[in-house]
Amino acid sequence: MSGDAVGGTEHHDFDVLVIGAGGSGLRAAIAAQEAGAKVAVVCKSLLGKAHTVMAEGGIAASLGNAWSEDNWKVHFRDTMRGGKMLNHWRMAELHAQESPERVLELEDWGALFDRTPEGLISQRDFGGHRYARLAHVGDRTGLEMIRTLQQRAVALGIKVFMECTVTELLMDRTGDEPRISGAFAYWRETGRFVVFKSPSVIMATGGIGKSFKVTSNSWEYTGDGHALALRAGASLINMEFVQFHPTGMVWPPSVKGLLVTESVRGDGGILRNSEGKRFMFDYIPEFFKAETADSEDEADRWYDDKENNRRPPELLPRDEVARAINSEIKAGRGTPHGGIFLDIASRRTPEFIKRRLPSMYHQFKELADVDITAEPMEIGPTCHYVMGGIEVDPDVQVSSVEGLYAVGECSGGMHGSNRLGGNSLGDLLVFGKRAGDAAAAYAAGLGDARPGVTDEQLSDAQRTALVPFDPATVAEGGTTENAYMIQQELQQTMNDLVGIIRTEDELAKSLAELEKFKQRAAHVLVEGNRQYNPGWHLALDLRNMLLVSECVAKAALARQESRGGHTRDDFPMPDPGWGAKNLVLTLDDTGAGVDLAEKPLPQMPDELKKLLD
Structure with missing residues (x-):
């Protein structure tokens, strides 16, 4: 029964559930709602506190207002070269073609861009872009974008669940292939559990920066979307490429x-x-x-x-x-x-x-x-941005798991080995709309054949979330651990051993340290109750941070070259062989670690190759 508390747990039904209320999540929710779906947005923090507001410089779009020579083909070329040719060509193409339309759409919805003397949207210069093409609002562009998208979402009546954290994706495994059936979450204020039944889930959870000691990222960026998708059966790509913003x-x-x-x-x-x-x-x-x-x-x-x-x-x-x-x-x-x-x-x-x-x-x-x-x-x-993320279809942003979509920083492929400044906000808008449209169409096409959620799944999810409160489980062997100490040591380890300059010895050492952290995390004990308990919140976040950190370190050890955001001191030059393949990570058979495999880059059409000459 939608909205009712059954057994102390709230239950809600939606067509499309968006996890994350940043630029990509809100744009996806707007698209899905406008397509006729019943939509909800879930976010760990308050609406308006999304990390998108940290994107200050502007939205890269070839409007041609500063340079008439600028067009999507030049933008595509800049993006591919900036990513050292490891980008998914189709995502770079779609982004370059559609970002101008998405910017003008924001303007129609009330975004107040800076202006040229002629009254056009002003565009500024940014690193790696051939022409000045960043539409901006002073140095508060991300804030204006969030304000505009929020206003649109509220006007459409989209339901928002604030200060609510998702701990598990729910799966229907009764058919030939597993498919998404919803998400299990809890209210951060009260600790009360919430079940969202939805055949379409869009991950828009942002990045992984809180695994590093020195980062521009806010507290929410604990790799939730990456880890949730892995545990649901999806794959991650490009995780070795972590962008350290120069300033x-x-x-x-x-x-x-x-x-x-x-x-x-x-x-x-x-x-x-x-x-x-x-x-x-x-x-x-x-x-x-x-x-x-x-x-x-x-x-x-x-x-x-x-x-x-x-x-x-x-x-x-x-x-x-x-x-x-x-x-x-x-x-x-x-x-x-x-x-x-x-x-x-x-x-x-x-x-x-x-x-x-x-x-x-x-x-x-x-x-x-x-x-x-x-x-x-x-x-x-x-540490500012991770180029790697959930592997998705470039046109509709669906992962390898039926019903699971990913957009924004938690998706992978668009930026290759390095993201150009200004391409993030355009990425959110272009692929947020595409994911919202696709997720709504998928849910509508199911008719009455929707995936189900079992009581056993909910009991398992609840039991997993409450483990840190159980001394009998976590104190096995007579020792307990503190979540804050593990997080502090994890951040220092990632900073020292998996940072801006990497070596084989240090990366191997980081993986050994991560294994120790994982063992210690199983013994994290939380005191008090579920109300207002940040220690409990961090204990749950640690699962995600450790899993994603292992993905970064394992891929960085495997890639024996330097390219974009991945610099190996022992392999200081790019290698053409490595430049022709991605590293793909999936959850291993134990469910506690990750497997790594190589995958060839998708072949770019000849007409696009000519643009890169």
Whole structure:
């Protein structure tokens, strides 16, 4: 009975259940609702607190408002080259073709973009993009996007379950192939369990950054969608590719890792080491030399005159800039707090900075007592985004599990080995709509032949969620563990051994440490009751964090080359053989670890190959 509490557990029925209320989740929910489905959104935090608001710079879309030469073909080429050709070509194609329409749709729904003097949507420069193509709202684009999508979702009457965490996906295994039948969750405030029956589930849960010590990610990013999909039988790809954003705050310690938007460099900011040298000219890779300035004069002309010449090296793709910064710091040319200087104060007027970068101005003024209009910022690489995720069909975003879809950061394939700045928000919109349309059509096509949920499934899910409260189970052997200690040690291990520069020995050691953490996590004991119990919440999150961390480390050990967000010190160059295949991860037979297999890249049509010449 929908909405009734049966046996102390709430039960709800929907056609489409969206897990996650960020940009991709809301766009998927809107599409499904407009297609006639009964839709619900479940989110761990409050509506409006999604990590999408951290995407400050803009939405990459070839509107052609700044450069008439820009079009989807150039955007496709930039995306493939930025991902070092490991992207799923079809996803990159769809994204480049459809992102302009999705941006204009946001504008129709009330998004207030910055404007050119002619009244068109303003577009700014970003790393790896040939032309200025990021539609933006100052440096608060993600916030405006969430506001607009929320307003649309509320107007459509979409049901939202806030502060509600999903612990298991429910499966119907009565037919030839398992299929999704819903999700099991609990209210974070009361600990009361909730059952959502739904034949279509869309994962929109974001990333995995909280497995790392220094990260721009918020507390929700514990790899829930990745792990839930694995346990349901889906596969993950590209998990070795973790993007370390070049610019995160390094001081004070309380905000270390907090994002400093790429817009600072897009609007003229430059990088200097402790000796005052603009060092990025020393790190231009061969792949980008033909289109990257090799002198300060040439780079400055690009900023000041907007001539169609070679871009500044600060606007190389993020993986290239992050590695350069890391090299300067390791060489002893870092700032007093272990970072690098990002300077826009000497390049732009205070009025320009406050108008174009209001959030950054207030962020540094309030948190670090630094006036970015008068002095440089101290920044350093921070774990920001995972290119890997749930393997999906590029056109409809369905996984290998019937009824299970994935969008946004928890899906894999679109960005290859490295994501270009600005491609994230377009990704959310393009594939959010496609997933919502497909999920609604699938649910409608089932008619009365919907998958079922058994009492045994619900009992198992409830028992698993309550294990941390049971001393008789977790204290077997006479020892118990603290969830916070394991999380702290996990984050340090991932930071030290699976970070921006990797080696075979360190990766092998990380996998051994992860096995120890998994054994210890089985003995985590939580005190108190289910109401207002963050220790319990973390104990459940740890299952997901450890599983996903194993995926990252195992794939990173297997890929013996350096490409995009994956840098091996013992294999420092890209390898054409590795550039022709993905690594696919699935849950092993024990259900506690992962298996890894190689899979050839999908073949790109000849007409698209020509665009890359």
